[in-house]
Amino acid sequence: MKIVSEVLTSIEGIRIFYIIGLLIFVALFIVIFIRTMRMKNSDMEEIKNSILMDGESEEVTTSN
Numbered sequence: 764m765k766i767v768s769e770v771l772t773s774i775e776g777i778r779i780f781y782i783i784g785l786l787i788f789v790a791l792f793i794v795i796f797i798r799t800m801r802m803k804n805s806d807m808e809e810i811k812n813s814i815l816m817d818g819e820s821e822e823v824t825t826s827n
Contacts, residue, residue: 771777
């Protein structure tokens with residue numbers, strides 16, 4: 764691992780790639796967070812129920 768870190772530190776201008784990568788990650792995280800918070804409750808319920816339905820029927824059945 765020390766070899767990799769030495770090679771990366773010897774490359775001129777490599778820090779800009781770290782900064783760009785971090786900015787892309789933070790921007791993507793913020794976009795996903797905002798889209799999730801703005802989603803309607805009915806859409807959330809539909810997504811939740813689609814996981815339970817398993818594609819076989821339109822109604823979620825429970826057994827007693």
